[in-house]
Amino acid sequence: MQYALIIYAEPGHVEALSDAEREAARAEFLALADDARIIDDVELQPAETATCVRVAGGRTLMTDGPFADTKEVLGGFALVEAANLDEAILAARIASARIGGTVEVRPVVQH
């Protein structure tokens, strides 16, 4: 099965790490990307760079930043191949430990 790992990061978490910790996190991230089970992963620029677009009544409305004023913001996502939910959760654990946030795990619709 394919799962999306939707990563909600705590802003500033990575910046607060020591150099050694950041290096370890980066190495772990690179190793994760090399893992054959990771189909694709994407790291996003900080939430301040976000623009929200919505079409209403034929007009294109744009606002700055993510909608909700929440502690955790969407930081990136990964698409993984896993035999079952528990396997996908193991991958999510690594990602969560790395970015100090919450990782939402969702099965992908197979067409």
Added chain:
Amino acid sequence: MLAFLVGFLGDFDKAEDAAQEAFAIAAERWPASGVPANPGAWLVTTARNRAIDRIRRERTLAGKIHLLPVPEATVDEFDDTVIKDERLELIFTCCHPALPLEGQVALTLRALGGLETAEIARAFLVSEETMKRRLSRAKAKIKATGIPFAVPGAHLLPDRLDAVLAVIYLIYNEGYSGRVDLAAEAIRLGRVLAALMPDEPEAHGLLALMMIHHARRRARFCGEDLVLLEDQDRSLWDHAQIAAGRAVLDRAVALGGRGAYVVQAAIASLQTAERIDWPQVAELYRRLAGLTGSPVVELNRAVALAQAGDPAAALGVVDRLDLDGYLYFHSTRGELLRRLGSGDGARAAYRRALALATSTPERRFLTRRLDQL
């Protein structure tokens, strides 16, 4: 039987249908042909074969050519050990934390306890329709998200075992307030888990805790009034069950168990002793507070300290707690202040408790206390 079928078919609904079909065939055939030598294995085999037939039919209808590469099973393949292992996997599936807690509880009672949907609905005071929806949502999530039918690997096992224990204890506590006998059902589940995971001390600890508490159930109420431990009529206790619970606790301790359920079972065991060793109870509450970080556990430790003869130390513990909205915080303070000779302080504390009391027996108890001051 259901556990095996769910494991084999990977689908709750198909497993339930197949089981029902097998029972229907048995009801038709057994009166004429006699009951087979191993009725359990016969039912499992029949259900499995029926399920395979049905899947093949459905696949043919859908125009797909893949047939299940599964040979027809014979009765001899299934002995009890196979079915036992399947049950453990089913427990972990039903109690998967990816399911909502109420769904975990309902599914566990349905699939492992074998309770009917209507019975579970009655136990939780919801309509049968609501319970049916709750169960089908949980089953749908298992299917859609790929929740495995497996005992989790070493990485996840400690957390997942905690979730299983929590579900069983929740079922036990639902039954504690005296509706459908969920408490007995929880003890049955606890016994199954302890037998399937014989080396897990916390599984034995939980079973021991439930057994010792359950042994006192007949003494706990006098009419509608709750009877405190020290006032309970001990002749109403089930002493054989207390002894059996203590034996289970011994096993947990011998396995090196020091977890929250083992400690709670040890406290329950001490509290059923002829003379209660209060300093030891206080020490165990201290350990439990260290494990859970719960202020309510600290409150219990204070009570044990007072019973051990040190109400001043107990009041010191109580006054550090942030439990202002909790009735028993104020009633405990009231009792401690009374013992320490501060009548005014005691009255004020009991009045705060009375203001928070909602049930009639509680109000009656606190009013009586106030009058005695």
